[in-house]
Amino acid sequence: MVRFKNGAVKYFKDNIGIIIALLAMCVFLVIFPTTRSTFLTQNNVFNILRQNASNLFLATGMTMVIILGGIDLSVGSVIALSGCVAAGCVVNMGLPEVVGFLIAILIGAVVGMFNGVVICKTNIPPFIVTLASMNITKGIALVYTQGAPIRCMTDAFKFPGAGYVGPIPTPVILMLIIFVIAVMLVNRTHFGRHIYAVGGNAQAASFSGINVQKVKFWVYTFTGIMAGIAGVVIASRLYSGQPRSGEGAEMDAIAAVVVGGTSMSGGSGRLGGTLIGVLIIGVLNNGLNLMGVDSNWQYIVKGFVILLAVYVDFIRNRKAGR
Numbered sequence: 001m002v003r004f005k006n007g008a009v010k011y012f013k014d015n016i017g018i019i020i021a022l023l024a025m026c027v028f029l030v031i032f033p034t035t036r037s038t039f040l041t042q043n044n045v046f047n048i049l050r051q052n053a054s055n056l057f058l059a060t061g062m063t064m065v066i067i068l069g070g071i072d073l074s075v076g077s078v079i080a081l082s083g084c085v086a087a088g089c090v091v092n093m094g095l096p097e098v099v100g101f102l103i104a105i106l107i108g109a110v111v112g113m114f115n116g117v118v119i120c121k122t123n124i125p126p127f128i129v130t131l132a133s134m135n136i137t138k139g140i141a142l143v144y145t146q147g148a149p150i151r152c153m154t155d156a157f158k159f160p161g162a163g164y165v166g167p168i169p170t171p172v173i174l175m176l177i178i179f180v181i182a183v184m185l186v187n188r189t190h191f192g193r194h195i196y197a198v199g200g201n202a203q204a205a206s207f208s209g210i211n212v213q214k215v216k217f218w219v220y221t222f223t224g225i226m227a228g229i230a231g232v233v234i235a236s237r238l239y240s241g242q243p244r245s246g247e248g249a250e251m252d253a254i255a256a257v258v259v260g261g262t263s264m265s266g267g268s269g270r271l272g273g274t275l276i277g278v279l280i281i282g283v284l285n286n287g288l289n290l291m292g293v294d295s296n297w298q299y300i301v302k303g304f305v306i307l308l309a310v311y312v313d314f315i316r317n318r319k320a321g322r
Helices: 002-014 016-031 042-067 075-091 097-121 126-145 155-162 170-188 190-200 202-207 212-238 249-259 271-290 295-319
Strands: none
Touching (some): 042 170, 042 212, 042 249, 042 271, 075 126, 075 155, 075 212, 075 249, 097 126, 097 155, 155 212, 170 190, 170 212, 190 202, 190 212, 202 212
């Protein structure tokens, strides 16, 4: 009990800035005339969590990648491909929904493995590798569907994204389960410690006996799996595999990770901060929608939020002498 209490206190101390920012946004939306009657309703709160479950899936993997000092721009395209494959397996091949979901997640893992192998075996920067795989994966999704959505209306297909367990939306439950697993992986295993070591100084990590290439490979594979799960949940919520779904999803994930305090220079960051970052991005999107802000202006607002977060990271690193 004491250990849990100390951990909670440390968590709040480490993330006090972004917690205050999140609370300030919520207070503003509670008192703002056009949002105060709708923002804190149960339906809207569950709506925020449901819509941002997929972003948390992406952001958990992206946090590990950025701690490594890398980046993954392919996750948005993986969402599209995995969602289309899940729907296609059910509609076109007559496979059970569970099998379709597993194949879709496997597709995400394969893309992550591809990224990991190319990054580990060549000197090509992760930005270029994942930019290339983003376009390749997007092209495969468009070819597979011929540019048209694949609709699937079965109850089993709709359950992961639009179903409920009691009063709680299924994506929220999946989000909590996967987040807890990711936290345990990063904070309680040798693999998690190796991620920080490689991100802090890959050469020193190699000298200490860590297989740097293996760590990178599995981190990118995990990120692909997370994108595959996000693709399944989004396709389920939309009742269809959309070849253009997930566009820009990598930007929201990166924004959540950076806002959550993970350094773009690698070596530091926590999934607990990423969780708050996802909530900040989610509340920001929801609040702008409730206020009736034009979607084009929303891109501008989110861009400034990302820029501010990166600037804060820059100041923090400069003070730390990094």
